[in-house]
Structures are given as C-alpha cells and as structure tokens.
Amino acid sequence: MSIVLFLAGVIFVAVGIAASIALHEVGHLVPAKLFKVRVTQYMIGFGPTIFSRRKGETEYGVKALPLGGYVSMVGMFPPGKNDDGEGSVRQSSTGMFQQLAADARQAAAEQLQPGDEDRVFYKLSIWKRIVIMLGGPVMNLIIGIVMFAVLIMGFGSAQATTTVSDVSRCVIPVSQQEETGQTDCAPGDPTAPAYEAGLQPGDRIVGFDGREVTSWEQLSAWIRDTAGQEVPISYIRDGETITATIEPLLTERPIPDVDGRAKLNEDGTPVMQEVGFVGVGPQSELVPQPASEVMPAVGDSLVRVTGVVLNLPQRVAQVAEAAFSDAPRDPNGPISVVGVGRIAGEVSAMEEIPFEARAATLVGLVGGVNLALFVFNLIPLLPLDGGHVAGALWEGLRRTVARVFRKPDPGPFDMAKLLPLTYVMVVLLMGMGALLIYADIVKPVNLFG
Template identity: 35%
Template sequence: MGSYLLGVVLFALGIAATIALHELGHMSAARMFGMRVRRYFVGFGPTVFSWRKGHTEYGFKAVPLGGFCDIAGMTNQDEVTAEEAPFAMRNKPWWQRIIVLLGGIIMNILLALGLIYSVAVGYGLPNPNVDLTATVGETGCVAQKQVDAQTLSPCEGEGPAAQAGVAPGDKIYSVNGQATPTFQDVATEVRQHPGETVTLEIERDGQRMEVPVAVESVQRLNAEGQSVTVGAIGVSSAPFKDVILEYGPVDGIGATFAFTGQMLGATMQGLAAFPAKIPGVAASIFGAQRDQESPMSVVGASRVGGELAQRDSWPMFVMLLANLNLFLALFNLVPLPPLDGGHIAVVLYEVIRDRIRKLRGLAPAGPANYTKLMPLTYTVAMLLLGVGALVIVADVVNPVKLFG
C-alpha cells in the first residue's frame, strides 16, 4: 500500500509540474518578446498563497487541476493601462503572438522528449519492428474448466493441437481462412469454434501448410466472471524476442525522436476517438465495464501511476507521464477557444483578413473582436468542465485498472 500511495502522490506531483511548466512555456516566450506577464498561477479557485516579483504575481490556488499565465492585452477585450500598452500582447507582431501561444505546447513536447529519452538510456524502448507473428511456444493438454481468474483445472496428455501435429516454433497465419496476425487473434478465433474442426495455416521451416485441428469445448470465465463454453486447442505463445531495445546516450537521441513520433500518431488517434468514448465513461459510472483505453482525469491517471509504482514499473510510470504531456500538447492545438489552438486560429484569421484588406487598399482592422466568440468560448469551457467532472466521477467509482 505504501508504494501505491507513493506512486499516486508522485504522479499527481508530475501532473502539477506538467501544468506549471506548460504555463512557464507561455510566460518565458512572452517575456522573450517583451510582453507584460501579470500573473502566473498553478491551480484554480481561491488563492492559497502568492508573492510578487517585479510586475508579476506568482502563486498557487486551491484546486490543482490547471493553471494560467495572465499576459497583458492577450485579447482586444483585455483592458490595459497606458503604462502596459507598449508591453501588451495584442500590440506585438502576429508571429510573436503565435510563438507565445505555442509556448506551452512546445514545453509539453520538450518534457515528453526528455522523459522518453530518460527511459531510452536508462531502461530501453519498445522495438517498433518486433515480430508479433503468432508463434507457438508450447503445446499441451486442455483444461476443461477455469477455476478463477488465475487458475485452470488440472489436465494431462496431449491437446488437440499436438495431436494434429502442431509443434513449437510453428507460425500460425490464419484460422479457417481468417487472418490471425497475433497470437491473441488465434485465441479469439479458436474460442468461437468449440466442438468443431478448424484449419490452421502454419509455416514451418519456411514451408506453408494447412493443419486440421479438432477444437475441444471447455468452460472459461468471461469478463463478468460467468462460465461460458468456448473452444481451446492447447497451444501457448512463444515469448517475443528483442521486445525492448537498449540505447546509449547518443543513439538514444534518434530513438527518442522516432518513438515520440509514433506516440504522437497514437495520441492523435486517441484524441480523435475521445468524443466517442464519453458515453462509455458515463455508462461505467452506473456499473458498465470500464474500457481500459477510456479517458482518465488527474484522479484516474494518478491511480494508474500508483498501480505502476506498486509493481516497480517505473519505466511505464515515466512513459505514462510522457504520454500525458503529448496529449496535452495536441489537445491544446484544437482550434477552439479557450484552448491555445483557438487563440492561434484568431491570430491567423487577423493575418489573413488584413492581407486581404491590404490587397483592397484598406488599412489593417486591428485585433479581432473576441466578444463575438464569447458564446462559443463559454460553450466549449462548459463542455470541458462537464466532461472533466464526468471523468473524475468515473475514476472514483469505476476506475481504470491496468492489473485487474
């Protein structure tokens, strides 16, 4: 329990640090271009404590679920004093404003790169080219019943696969013509044919052949713990080779960038699937099974961090934090206010609009009127708050569990 709580606390602190550094990215870029930063806070709600240095107030607020960096004149609706005007963000060149808006996103990506690099040189990274072909490791007897989640009933003798001539080292490419790129695919397909004969397409010593196998009917427990009849043939998967590749300080750099690119691609797919997963999260609050790949809040992610720490899975702990940074980076690029991407979209709109006006012989129109965007901004903000609250509740009553 102690290591679990340590993991929860450490991951929560990691999230808080991620938020703080995201806002630091905005603040650092703003100061680089001579913009006035009024406030830099981690958290929302009532102020716990704060201090002032120069023109900036720093502090922490009671709810550590976010943060903000208040830059003078960020929008046209932000009133600035005569003294602040020369340092107002809206009075700076458009490209400087975009860099400032990208500052937090860039910081998240840099953090992810640093975390992934530390895993690359300290432990190793997953091999993207590992051979996942379904390969038989052992053949054996088939247990007739499943006692619990970890235990099968005793059995002896040869199972259907061994009796049919399937041997260790055979690669299984299909079952009844259905492609099975992984061993899990083989198991899934065989389970659907209890008491039937299936044809395995296997490769042995470079030669392809078809092997008919009589599938046994056995009892196994489903996800709800109910006993169901499925098929089994008595084969187990061979361990994968070179799953983790170790790197030195130099070759780890290239590996880090390559792996980060893969993670960004997977994160983009996850972000695109995000809205479709919300109904499942809501259903899990009322007892439905929680999808392990469903969205998690700070609460859920910290609990997963605790599970990883409890099992000394520190590389996975660090990679989870890196993945969080990549998700925040891409999520903030969504072109909707109040996200960074929404503000960037407004700046780009101003640039395009003013260039069109220039072609028409007109003067620049100045900063966009954010008043017209307020309904959209409030709607998006309320949706984010609502979804955030929903996911937090789900993480409390039916959390994602990596290890059952």
C-alpha cells in the same frame, strides 16, 4: 508495504503532472516577457490563492484547485469601436453576449497602466502571439520527448527473450474460445506440443530444428512454418542442455504485425491464419534502445492520442455509457488524472514485477500525459491555446486579404466576441472532467486483467 508503494506511485505521477503544468505556463511566460508584454500573474491552479510572491511586475503563486494554471497578460482583448470608428470601450450593448464582450474589454482596459500602450498582447505581430500561445503546448511536447528518451534509452523497451515464461497444457482453438468462452483445458483438447516435450517456465530455448535460436521472433517464425513436422528442440535448464522432439500443431492463430500486435481486419477483429503452434510464451526484459528509436515512439503515441482527441465526443459518450451501465470500459479511451494516479499506484505496488520495469512505466505515464496535453491544447477552440492561435491566424488572413484588395486594415480580431463560446467550452470541459473522474472511481480502466 503495498500501500506505501501505491502512494509512492501516485505521488510520483502527481508531482510529474504538477511540474508539467508549471512548465507549460513557463512556456507562455518566457516568450511573453521576451516580447515585452507586461505579465501580471503566473499562477498554478485556480480559485483562492494559497501562496504568492511578487517579483518585479509579476505575481507568482499557487492556488487551491490544482486543475491547471494560467499566465495573465495585459491587453488580451483589443478595445471595442464606437460608432465613429475610434477605439474605445463600449459603454452600452444590445444583448447579453455583447455585454459579456464589453465587460471583458472593460476589465482588460482597467489592467492598463501608463507606459503599457506598446506592451499589450493584441498589438504584437501575428507570429509573436502564435509563439507565445504555442509555448505551453511545445513545452509539453519537449517534456514528453525527454520522458520517452529516458524510458527508451535509459530503461529500454520490453523485448521478448528466448526464455520461456509460461507453458500451456493444451491447445484451445481461437474460434472455440470465441464461441464458448472456454479458457481452461477440457477433456478432448489436444495436449500442447511444448508441454508434451517437457518444457517448463524458466527454460531457455537455444536450438530448433538443428538451428541456433537467437531471438524469439526467429523462433516463432520457425514454429509457424513447421506445423505437423517432428523437429528437435534444445533448451537449457539449471545449466544443463536438454534435447527433445517437438511437433508444432496446425491451428488458427492471429497474425502478428511488425510491432508484435495482432493485425486487424476492417471490423476490428484479428486476422487469423493456420500456422504451427507449440503453446509457450516468452519472458520479456528491458533492453535499452538507440536514440533513433525515440522520435518514432513519440510519433506513434501522438498518432494514438490524436485519434482519441478527434473522436473525443464519441469516446466520452462511451465512458458515460460504461459509468452508468454494465458496459465495459474501453482501456484505450480517455481517463482523468484520478485514473492516471490509480494506474500509477497499481503499477508501483506490483512487487512481483522488477523495480526497473515499474519505474519505467511511471516515467512512460508522465511522458504520455504530456503528449496528450500537447495535442489537446492544440484544439482550435477557446479557452485552449489552439483557440488563441486560430484567432491570430484569422486576423492575419483578414489583414492580408485587405492589403491584397487595397481595403482598409480591419484591425485586430476581437477575441472578446468569442467569450460566449468560450464559456460554453469551459462548462463542457468541466463536465467532461467530472464525468471522467466519476468513471475512474466507479468503473476504472483495467489494464492488468
């Protein structure tokens, strides 16, 4: 059964990512057709064509390598200029890079048919070209928002309850854990107050120090503030209310942030404080949240993804070090679709976790992948969508400067000149993808201990 569940999780995420890629290309296709650009192909994947069908002037199909997709539009590159300044395809070049650009222009010119003169991409206004190129990433953003809305409003977010999940037998100071690596109780370690008071997993705490307990955050704050004081605690077990006395132990613990995570110092270590501690952990349950919580959650995810993208060379280097050494893999670093599929399979196969929680995690994975695709495609380098947007903005800037200073219109920016850089980027992206896949096979990210 676990294998079936594992495969089900992998298939769910694979289909979700494939649909996301298809919709990304739809984001380019629809505005291109609205702006009357002739679209010759809409393809999912690369390499040999497995299936295709022509509808009107566009061929729609699926290719063998599921590594992305593309929409082919006529006139992506403007014609070059000969010595007399007239637009034409250059017949000669002075070097390999110039020849690459000339060949690309020649291939673009060969796509043209009678009547395409005003249907080429490079003749569109700047804003129309930007809309077409941003259509794909924006589609990923929309998918991500929808997935997060389903996750947060439908399934809900995990919230700590007042029901006990685990009870520690002893208290091990954090400093002692860091110095010795100790995780199990040893002779001489003080008994955890909750264990001494008789609390067990499944008990629901309803009272503390004579006050009604309504949330785990409230209870935690009271425990932190009553170190060294004997206070009554009430909990329900099997329908019976039990009252005991508990004395929170003063010990050094991480200070939680507003989101429940530990606050960190500048060096990345947790901020510690001596507070009351009893040694219990809460059970969590999914609680649907209002629509107002969706966009803040999307924003937080975008900030984290942007941080990874901005430090991508360093992060990829860390992945390479981990893949070829004994160094640990950073769970917050980049992963490939193989890694995402593996995580999806592991989550799906965890039968001890409620089905609702597993389904929510899979939906969150698909949403997170789409937000990552949105940010990654905005990188202002070809062949990414952000590179085309940058080229259009540069052209607009050049033409604006020319108008201001009453100089001749410089004409469309020749993106073909950037093909050498594009090929370098393609090689780097393929190498990064291969490295991440290899790392996800030999040293996968471990999110579950």
